[in-house]
Every structure is written in structure tokens, then in C-alpha cells.
Amino acid sequence: MHISEGVLSGSVLISGFALTAVGTAVGLKKLDYEHIAQVGVLSASFFVASLIHVPIGPSNVHLILNGIVGLLLGWGAFPAILVALSLQAVLFQFGGITSLGINTLIMAVPAVMCYYLFGSIIRNRPKWIGFTAFACGFTAVFLGAVLAGAALIFTEENFLTVSALIIVAHIPVMIIEGIVTVFCVGFLSKVRPEMLSAFYEKESRW
């Protein structure tokens, strides 16, 4: 779910940057200086976790994890994903400067939406946690693929087929993300339940 350099039109690239700037500003405003270290180190751990290649049949996929990022960081997902993608660009050359804004948007908007849609259910309804966590992982990737498709269609209407292909190709990823999110959230809710809410929400320390 990564749109390469040189594909999108100027207006899409610029709006991507503008919206990412707004989201990042909201995220940074919610973070005090004492949260900066937490976002930084967690962002590094999401970066490493997204390098894990999970087998699926004869091939493998790497996880996107924006559902979990959203649950753990809330609006902090914007700066975290922006930074992770910048590092990915500098260290591995996955993507460059112009598509940074739109690619951050594609991953961070679903993250924040998942935080609002599923966060409180996961925290407060232990019975529903499995189903909700699956929905969270699945929806985050699904929305990301839809946003990526939308960015392509806004660039060039002929991208319609490509956009549909992107969404269809991501269905296995959505299912695997859902499954991994179920286990990961289940694990965190047993071991460290207080991590499952964005830390700017409450004052009690971890």
C-alpha cells in the first residue's frame, strides 16, 4: 500500500501534504514533551515490526500494522507514521519526497479512524475484544487500500481498474492483519492493558 514516486498528479500530492500537515499538527499538539520519547521509540518498533514477512501460501506479505498503531497512539499515529515513512525512504528508498504526504495520509487516516471506532470497545468490552480487534486490523488495511485507490482515481480516471486491483490484492493482507491484530491485542490486553489507549488520554503513567 505504497504509491510510488511519479505516479500521482500535482493536486493530489499537494492535498496529501496539506492534510498530512493538519493531522500531524493535531497529533503533535496532543503530545507533550514527555510523550515524544514514547512516540519515537514506538515508531521505531512499528518500523521494525513492519519488516516482518509473514508467510501466506507460497509467497509472503509484510504487515502494515496501522490498526494497532492507531489503537496505541491515537492522533499520535500521524507523526509516528510520517517519521517511519521518512526513515523508510532514507534507509531503503521505499518512496521519496513528493509522495510522502499522500502515503502518510493513506496509512494514518485509517489508524485514527480505527482508534475512534474500535478503541473504546476494545478497552471496555472484554467479551467483544476478539471480534473488534479483527475488525480493527481488517478495516485499517481496507480503508488504506480505498484511500490509495481514491488517490489514483483523482489523478487519472483510467486508474479505475488499477485501484480495484489494489483493493482486491489487499484482501489476503486484510485478513492476515485482522488475525495478527486479534492475537496482538489479546496479548497486550493480558500483559499491559493500559497500553491499549492513546497515552495522551490519561495522566496515569505506564
Add this chain to the structure above:
Amino acid sequence: MISEFFINDTFFIQRLDPRLRIVFATAYSFAVALFAHLQTLITALLISCMMLVMAGVNFRVLAKRLLAFNSLVLLLWLVLPITFSGEALYYIGPFTITREGVLFSAQITLKSNAIMLAFIALIATTPVSVIGHALEKLFIPQKIVHILLLTYRYVFVIEQEYQRLIRAIKTRGFIPKTNIHTYKTYAYLMGMIFIRSVDRAQRVYQAMICRGFEGKFHSMDLFALKRQDYICLPFMTTTIIGLEVLEWIVTI
């Protein structure tokens, strides 16, 4: 292992002021991203190659990276020519290859390569710590720069932690397959990494407080434009203006 392959500051481009490189790379990338004509794009690709030579990057790693992102471009070549509507060039079975589709694919190929080569020459050759401090000097908000620097600092530490956990599960006979057990194992592994990073972040913040952190990371790099920067500045400006003029000439 994660590492920075392209750094070798004996080469000309790598000795330029990082701020200048960031500003030029951004302006150049956006300029190229907005071009539409093949003539301009080919010129841009040649200019990017020249920058790459001046940056003295490791060509073996470069080839690997180019292969990786051009395989994505190859996917576009498989899909775009047959899905675009327009003037038909060839018919292959039920598919029609259109002129517009081929042109658009060629455009994307040239653009993405020109942008990525320039990015590798100008930005990937700079240590992230230097990029962070340069961004701060370029009026990027301090908080995001701090997150970038901390992420960079800990990405290597956490990767080692990840390698340690992987060794542990392999020692216990874990073989990744397409089954629930594998997904569960990876999910728990990630969960463990997240928990450890949160604990680590706590300690990092305490250490920062002990050393009197007041919301600023001080940098020992003095950013000052030197003679080579002043010599390069007109060349950089001319490159972008020249390309824009070329695009305009081709249009009319």
C-alpha cells in the same frame, strides 16, 4: 540488517550543506513530478544520473534498490497499457494495448526513476541525524524532528531486540508456515516488542530529564554555507529553471 549504505563523504555532493541538498531535492522532485513530456523527463533522468555520479554511491546496493522499485513499475506496465482507454496499438487476445496507456507507463517509469535517483544522490547519502538537525534549521517543528531523531536512534536497538527474539523462537523449533500458529507467534513477538519499547521509552525519558532536557536537541554540526555551496546554488537554480523552460518549449 538496517544500515546506511550510501554514505561516503569524500564525494562532492556529499560535502554540500545538507540544508541546501534538502531544499534542492524537494524542489527538483516536485518539478519532475509535475512534468508531462517525455523529452523533459529524459533530460531530468540524465541530470539525476549525473548527480548520482557526483555523489559516488555504492553501485551494487544502488542496483539492488533500483531493481526493487522498478519491479513495482513493471507491474504498472502489465496493467496500465491494457486498462487505459484510447487509441489502440496492438491486440493481444481479448486485450487492447492503447497508445495512451503505453505513454502514461513510460512517463511514470521515467519520472519515478528520475526522482528516486536524485533522492538517493542528495538525501540517502546523508546520515539521518544530520537530516534531522538540518530540518530543524529549515523551520520544521521541533517536536517532529525530535521524534525523527529518537526513532532513528532506537530503530537499530529495536531491530537487535527483534533479532534476539527471532533467534529464541527459532531455537525452539519455530518454522514459519501458513497457519494460525505462525500468525499467533508473530503477533506475540510484536506485542513483546511494543511492550519493551514502551518500557524503554520510559527509561529514555527519565534519562533525558536527568540530563536536563528542555525540549531541544543540541547539534554539534555548524550549518554554514561554504564556497562550494555558493558555487552550486546557481547551478541548482538553473537546472530547475532550465527544465521548466524545456517543458514549456515542448508544450507550445
